[in-house]
Amino acid sequence: MSEQIRRLDSRDGDFFATLDALLAFESGTDEKIENAVTDILNAVRTTGDVAVIEYTNRFDRLDARHIADLELPREALDEALASLSDAQRQALQLAADRVEAYHRRQRAESWEYTEADGTRLGQIVTPLDRVGLYVPGGRAAYPSSVLMNAIPAKVAGVKELIMVVPTPGGERNALVLAAAAITGVDRVFTIGGAQAVAALAYGTQSIPQVDKIVGPGNAYVASAKRRVFGTVGIDMVAGPSEVLVISDGSGDPDWVAMDLFAQAEHDELAQSILLCTDADFIDRVYASIETLLPTMPRQDTIDASLRNRGALIKVNDLDEACAIANRIAPEHLELSMEQAEEWIGKIRHAGAIFVGHWSVEALGDYCAGPNHVLPTMRSARFSSPLGVYDFQKRTSLIQVSEAGAQHLGPIAAILADGEGLQAHARSARYRVKG
Amino acid sequence: MSEQIRRLDSRDGDFFATLDALLAFESGTDEKIENAVTDILNAVRTTGDVAVIEYTNRFDRLDARHIADLELPREALDEALASLSDAQRQALQLAADRVEAYHRRQRAESWEYTEADGTRLGQIVTPLDRVGLYVPGGRAAYPSSVLMNAIPAKVAGVKELIMVVPTPGGERNALVLAAAAITGVDRVFTIGGAQAVAALAYGTQSIPQVDKIVGPGNAYVASAKRRVFGTVGIDMVAGPSEVLVISDGSGDPDWVAMDLFAQAEHDELAQSILLCTDADFIDRVYASIETLLPTMPRQDTIDASLRNRGALIKVNDLDEACAIANRIAPEHLELSMEQAEEWIGKIRHAGAIFVGHWSVEALGDYCAGPNHVLPTMRSARFSSPLGVYDFQKRTSLIQVSEAGAQHLGPIAAILADGEGLQAHARSARYRVKG
Numbered sequence: 001m002s003e004q005i006r007r008l009d010s011r012d013g014d015f016f017a018t019l020d021a022l023l024a025f026e027s028g029t030d031e032k033i034e035n036a037v038t039d040i041l042n043a044v045r046t047t048g049d050v051a052v053i054e055y056t057n058r059f060d061r062l063d064a065r066h067i068a069d070l071e072l073p074r075e076a077l078d079e080a081l082a083s084l085s086d087a088q089r090q091a092l093q094l095a096a097d098r099v100e101a102y103h104r105r106q107r108a109e110s111w112e113y114t115e116a117d118g119t120r121l122g123q124i125v126t127p128l129d130r131v132g133l134y135v136p137g138g139r140a141a142y143p144s145s146v147l148m149n150a151i152p153a154k155v156a157g158v159k160e161l162i163m164v165v166p167t168p169g170g171e172r173n174a175l176v177l178a179a180a181a182i183t184g185v186d187r188v189f190t191i192g193g194a195q196a197v198a199a200l201a202y203g204t205q206s207i208p209q210v211d212k213i214v215g216p217g218n219a220y221v222a223s224a225k226r227r228v229f230g231t232v233g234i235d236m237v238a239g240p241s242e243v244l245v246i247s248d249g250s251g252d253p254d255w256v257a258m259d260l261f262a263q264a265e266h267d268e269l270a271q272s273i274l275l276c277t278d279a280d281f282i283d284r285v286y287a288s289i290e291t292l293l294p295t296m297p298r299q300d301t302i303d304a305s306l307r308n309r310g311a312l313i314k315v316n317d318l319d320e321a322c323a324i325a326n327r328i329a330p331e332h333l334e335l336s337m338e339q340a341e342e343w344i345g346k347i348r349h350a351g352a353i354f355v356g357h358w359s360v361e362a363l364g365d366y367c368a369g370p371n372h373v374l375p376t377m378r379s380a381r382f383s384s385p386l387g388v389y390d391f392q393k394r395t396s397l398i399q400v401s402e403a404g405a406q407h408l409g410p411i412a413a414i415l416a417d418g419e420g421l422q423a424h425a426r427s428a429r430y431r432v433k434g
Numbered sequence: 435m436s437e438q439i440r441r442l443d444s445r446d447g448d449f450f451a452t453l454d455a456l457l458a459f460e461s462g463t464d465e466k467i468e469n470a471v472t473d474i475l476n477a478v479r480t481t482g483d484v485a486v487i488e489y490t491n492r493f494d495r496l497d498a499r500h501i502a503d504l505e506l507p508r509e510a511l512d513e514a515l516a517s518l519s520d521a522q523r524q525a526l527q528l529a530a531d532r533v534e535a536y537h538r539r540q541r542a543e544s545w546e547y548t549e550a551d552g553t554r555l556g557q558i559v560t561p562l563d564r565v566g567l568y569v570p571g572g573r574a575a576y577p578s579s580v581l582m583n584a585i586p587a588k589v590a591g592v593k594e595l596i597m598v599v600p601t602p603g604g605e606r607n608a609l610v611l612a613a614a615a616i617t618g619v620d621r622v623f624t625i626g627g628a629q630a631v632a633a634l635a636y637g638t639q640s641i642p643q644v645d646k647i648v649g650p651g652n653a654y655v656a657s658a659k660r661r662v663f664g665t666v667g668i669d670m671v672a673g674p675s676e677v678l679v680i681s682d683g684s685g686d687p688d689w690v691a692m693d694l695f696a697q698a699e700h701d702e703l704a705q706s707i708l709l710c711t712d713a714d715f716i717d718r719v720y721a722s723i724e725t726l727l728p729t730m731p732r733q734d735t736i737d738a739s740l741r742n743r744g745a746l747i748k749v750n751d752l753d754e755a756c757a758i759a760n761r762i763a764p765e766h767l768e769l770s771m772e773q774a775e776e777w778i779g780k781i782r783h784a785g786a787i788f789v790g791h792w793s794v795e796a797l798g799d800y801c802a803g804p805n806h807v808l809p810t811m812r813s814a815r816f817s818s819p820l821g822v823y824d825f826q827k828r829t830s831l832i833q834v835s836e837a838g839a840q841h842l843g844p845i846a847a848i849l850a851d852g853e854g855l856q857a858h859a860r861s862a863r864y865r866v867k868g
Contacts, residue, residue, distance in 0.1 A: 087848055088848060088849075088852060091844075091845045091848040091849050092849065094845050095845055095849060102555055105545060105547070105557075106557070111539060113539070119802075120789075121536055121802065121803050121804060123539075123540070123804075124778070124787075126782055126783075128815065128816055129782065129783075129815065142853050143849070143852065143853070144849055144853065175852050175853075211815040211816040212816045230671075230811065230813065232816065233813070233815075233816030233817060237664075252864070254864065255861065255864050255865075258857055258860050258861040258864060259861050261857035261860075261861070262855070262857040262858045262860075262861045264857070265855055265856070265857045265858070266855075296856060296857060297854075297856050298854075298855075298856065298857065302857065340833075341833060344558070344831070347829070348560055348563065349560075349563075349827075349829075350829050351829065351830065352829065352830035352831075352832060353558070353829055353830070353831055353832065354832050354833075354834075355554075355831065355832065355833035356833055356834075357865075358834045358835060358836050358838065358839040358865055359832050359833055359834040359839075360834075360839075360861045360862060360864070360865055361861070362846045362847075362850060362858040362859070362861045362862040363832070363834055363839070363842045363843070363846050363862060363865075364830070364832045365846065365850070365858060366845065366846040366849045366850065366858075366862075367842055367845045367846050367849070368553075368555065368832050368834060368842060369555050369832075370555060370557075370830035370831075370832055371830065374830070377664065379664065379667070380827070380829070381562065381563065381645040381667075381827075382562055382645040382646045382666065382667035382827060383667060383827060384827045384828035384829075385828060385829075385830050387828065389823070393814070393815075393816060393817055393818045394818035394819060394821065395781070395783075395784050395785065395786065395787055395814070395818075395819075396785065396786035396787070396798070396804035396805065396808070396819050397778070397786075397787055397789065397804075398786060398787065398788050398789065398793050398797070398798045398802045398803075398804055399774075399775060399788075399789035399790055399793055400788075400790075400792045400793040400794075400797055400802060401792060402792050404792065405792040405793075405794075405797070408797045408801055408802060409797065410525075411525045411528050411529055411800065411801045412796045412797050412799065412800040412801050413796075414521055414522060414525040415522075415525050415526065415529060415577070415578055415800045415801070416796060416799070416800065418522055418577065418609050419576050419577070419578065419609075420731075420732075421696070421699055421700075421732075422699070422730060422731050422732065423692055423695035423696040423698070423699045423730060423732070423736065424696045424699070424796040424799060424800075425796070426692050426695075426696075427689065427692040427693050427695070427696045427794045427795070427796045428794060428796040428797060428800075430686070430688065430689050430692060430794070431689075431791075431792055431794055431797075
């Protein structure tokens with residue numbers, strides 16, 4: 001069992017080398033997958049519906065003859081919602097309401113200002129016209145993922161949100177469809193894989209081209225998204241999920257152990273790390289892990305993840321813990337401490353910070369309000385949680401007055417001349433009188 | 435000469451097919467470049483300084499022995515600034531001041547709110563720690579590009595801005611270095627190509643790793659940036675520059691012709707398109723092109739660009755022109771019209787809108803204030819001008835109160851159970867009392 005979870009000490013001579021090795025993760029590319037995706041993208045791009053139907057029938061063992069056979073009517077979503085237990089339906093709706101309330105605060109507004117000479121400058125913020133939402137089929141089909149991707153798009157004002165979700169062997173996930181009903185997804189196609197990404201990116205006779213594709217997927221989907229980037233926008237291609245818990249030794253070691261498990265149960269590559277100032281508390285967490293692990297339905301995955309990529313790390317003090325956290329730039333950071341809020345300002349890089357013993361990551365995953373799509377693999381150094389801003393875009397507004405052109409024209413012309421761009425210079429000078 | 439610039443009419447039966455073909459542009463990938471970049475990235479990653487020095491000496495014909503030989507001291511930047519004419523220095527400073535004033539309005543601030551039960555939610559906005567700015571050497575070395583990339587980073591609060599600029603044969607561009615002095619670039623290394631991108635992305639013994647790399651470059655630089663994306667952030671890889679002019683037939687046809695030239699003079703792949711409701715005015719613009727072209731120093735480039743990718747298009751009315759503009763989603767859109775401001779609301783997709791006859795694109799390129807790094811190749815459908823927001827990142831703040839955990843815990847647990855994630859569910863239930 002998990003007796004093999006690493007135990008490190010920041011005083012170890014090779015600590016930072018060991019830590020860096022533990023954090024290192026290269027997704028790499030699989031040539032077989034890349035080649036298959038190339039073929040699928042080309043086929044969908046050139047033959048459209050025909051290719052989408054053929055791949056879908058082949059990979060998902062269906063018997064569709066038209067794209068219409070692969071589109072779910074609104075009633076199918078409403079039925080899925082009605083089929084849930086009251087508790088599930090209410091939980092989904094409450095979660096959606098809270099996520100929407102939080103994301104409403106992210107909406108950017110247009111602004112402008114007028115200068116003394118009448119020149120008007122500004123930034124126009126508009127929603128994307130049409131967005132595609134990829135939802136995996138099978139085991140990794142998460143209704144919470146539908147909420148977290150669809151709600152920011154809708155709050156941004158995206159006019160048409162198109163969901164694609166494969167139904168291998170015809171099997172539908174009622175929770176996923178119910179989440180689509182609640183969030184007001186406009187159309188749902190039961191297609192998946194690289195063929196679904198291609199259909200959304202290029203458009204087909206029956207499936208409209210979108211402007212951006214978001215949502216998680218397997219290696220084929222990730223490869224296809226990378227390849228169509230440019231033709232459409234994409235969200236970040238996510239790596240394995242991560243949690244970093246900083247503990248001052250206060251609180252219940254069972255809670256910490258279970259929080260580490262919650263990350264580890266995602267998959268064997270997920271990463272759960274504890275930084276703790278108290279060696280005795282680390283022993284107690286270790287004991288909790290040993291006691292609790294056999295009780296977990298997904299104990300094999302948790303065990304493999306903790307052994308492969310987990311660590312319990314003794315640190316000297318909380319300042320050092322924060323410095324290490326900034327180096328790791330974790331997707332999820334739990335400050336499992338008594339005076340946790342006092343340490344928030346020390347954290348420069350994290351996708352989300354969970355402050356204090358009550359703020360367990362699972363609340364953030366489902367219903368606290370903030371998005372659960374967060375930057376992984378140290379990318380919190382330069383990127384942000386998925387948000388409304390990912391579904392809005394900006395256009396610069398430049399309305400130079402006649403008077404403005406008189407003093408801006410010569411500046412532009414001098415700089416354009418310096419760059420050897422004479423048509424730039426002359427077009428600016430045309431606007432300068434006499 | 436340019437008698438071969440296309441003249442189209444939106445009433446032509448095949449108009450939209452012709453337009454789409456004209457807009458189509460695939461940058462493609464060159465295997466030779468990809469392989470060379472792979473080797474360079476690997477070499478810099480494994481041997482650091484040694485590889486950077488070796489490639490720089492080889493490609494830029496230098497004789498450096500240490501990275502220190504390739505770093506410019508602050509005095510070199512100040513001397514470059516002092517070496518400019520008064521007119522150039524003042525133009526650069528005035529442009530920088532205006533760009534800074536505009537970008538200050540883009541700065542996002544942290545926010546938070548507290549719910550009735552004491553649960554605190556928010557979004558913490560922080561600048562990136564360290565950013566790399568790539569500046570090309572040689573012909574395409576534009577001081578305005580230094581302003582447009584460096585100023586938003588500095589306004590965002592980036593602590594360290596590192597510029598790389600190759601100096602082939604030791605030749606330095608005084609305007610570029612002066613722009614670095616004015617914008618407060620922190621360090622400058624005279625390195626370029628894929629080796630410079632690699633040094634910034636991975637860090638070497640002497641060059642610190644950055645969190646994001648921005649700025650234009652040749653095919654090697656673009657390939658290297660794409661490859662290191664994930665390890666660091668990057669800005670968009672730009673396509674050829676584009677202008678779309680919508681004209682109602684008012685104004686001076688020479689101005690319109692010169693505005694089309696200003697785009698076309700960038701390179702042969704640049705795209706200049708006019709949409710005009712007035713056939714006579716199109717004839718006059720055509721005549722202006724013929725008259726003015728022979729007077730332009732870069733007439734060969736302009737001519738090739740107009741013939742390859744330009745068009746003068748007769749449209750039925752301004753509504754149709756706006757609809758076509760939204761299809762094109764141009765990088766630069768000039769509304770060369772009498773009541774231009776009334777049409778702004780019809781435009782959904784454009785990098786920047788220049789409103790009215792006085793608002794020539796060249797003013798926006800240098801000194802109006804908004805950024806000149808804009809989305810190309812129809813990506814204005816889903817992306818934005820470079821801005822302060824590209825140098826800030828967000829962290830979600832989740833501080834659930836004990837009371838909050840009592841009602842959020844059960845919601846999260848129900849949803850986690852529905853997704854088969856029992857550790858998530860249990861970690862939430864631990865926080866629910868009784």
